[in-house]
Amino acid sequence: MPVTMPHELPARAILEAENIFVMSDERAGHQDIRPMRIAILNLMPMKVTTETQLLRLLSNTPLQIEITLLHTASHVSRTTSAEHLDSFYSTFDDVAHQHFDGLIITGAPIEKLDFEDVDYWPEMTRILDWTRTNVQSTLHVCWGAQAALYHHYGVGKYEVPQKISGVFNHRLTGAKSPIITGFDDEFLAPHSRHTDVHASEIEATGEVDVLAVSEEAGVFLAATADGRQIFVTGHPEYDADTLYREYRRDSEQGLPVPVPAHYFPNDDPTAVPLNRWRGHGHLLYANWLNYCIYQETPFDPAED
Template identity: 45%
Template sequence: MPLSIPQNNSLCDILTSEGISLIDKSSFSKNIKSLKVLILNLMPAKLETEIQLLRVLGFSNNYIEVTFLTTKTYTSKNTSKEYLDMFYKTFDEIKDEPFDGMIITGAPVEHLDFEDIIYWDELKDIMDYSSKNIKSTFHICWGAQAGLYHHYGIKKYNLHKKIFGVFSHKSNNPYSKLLNGFDDEFFAPHSRYSYMKKNDFEGLDDLEILSESDEAGIYIVKSKNFKNIFVTGHSEYDSYTLYNEYKRDINKNIDTQIPKNYFLNDNPNNKPIVKWRGHSNLLFYNWIKILTSL
């Protein structure tokens, strides 16, 4: 179904070339209810993340109106101020508007304590806003860790070696609406230097660990009534996102390993093998379907 997004020509050209329908907000029929989704994009490569998320949202059967949100207390070093001013809003501009769903992306700040992050206080205000005004918030990677820490006090723990690659996962509750249609085994990319301990979830009856991996650990967590969803991986990633991260680290002389289970025969000279796209689309499709029922 069509998406309504800020009129960014570069973004629109890429999405329409992939067959994703875009529509102007004014063209929404009064007889058709659209879902309003707010995306807090904390990733450095804004356009890349926009494309990834809009691609999976466009897989749904609903009309979706998307608003992009950026932080006011921190200005991106990788995206121009002109771009942000043109296509993004700040929290002060939207805090009185109603939204159905929200996505909080990851951010390359996991080596820092949450309280040491420049925009942490602003992010707390946004997450408090989501608790009162958003039907369901979908947290991704570091965003999931930040949300679990803020809402439930669950800590993240640093790793010496990055969880990096495409890993097998299992479903702890195959009857959950969020995992509807999932296979017994499915795959998802991960790229992080931190993790959460399963023991820290004990006694928190509001949370359910829906999916985990023997290698990558906890993957999908939800709160009761799907108010908050936490996904520690990057199911939205493109075919070459892990490859680009791998090459970036090599070029910076960072000691990094080859992303596991990603290249054919784990050889970086070979083409990446995509085996997560179907379940990525299904995960966001199920979330949007849940939004319509809340």
């Protein structure tokens, strides 16, 4: 079954061109089925790009998905038009009374700021607290993962000497979780961040298991035993050229950023990079939808 999205959403045309089946709100309303209600709190500056990347991964499932896009009311976006936000997004206050089967909280390019110095941190903490009661499972990505680990469990983040950027090899730790069903013992995934979290601090919570790590990039995946809190420090949703575009942007601004590691063929920045993480990205999101949401959520989310 497809992802249900507004007909005018820019991501729709992109996904249809890739032969990904999407459905309009009108057509979905004629199907006698309860779709999985998934919200996306999009904190990334290029919101249309992030929408498309996430919707692509969410589409790879037999379940029907109903998407609600959210943005923070306490921060004014400088890179996404007010028209786009007004047309396709809601704020937390708009949905705070609702229950969702799943929520994705994206990353944000603010890692070097202390959490309390982020202008929307009070709103963020309200949302994180709300997920405990109104969301079956929350998938936190990159800064979103760091923010949730800090708020819920007091796990700190640490600035690294050089940006962690590239496509890194990861291995499973041996901890058990349905979210890694079907994963290879070793797999690739992109990272792009200036800060890190420590596996020892995550394990010390007694509530969160580290599931996959990289010798070079650190923790990649962690989760609570009940699957209600998933933490992904990398970016399995990235397109093949996303790291290249970030590297070019930062280089043109004169920032001292490294060439993304293990990304360009032969480490040549003029070569065209290949997507070598797509399969595990799709598997991660399919497992999240199936094992953490569909198999666990009640027919009426308000009964949870």
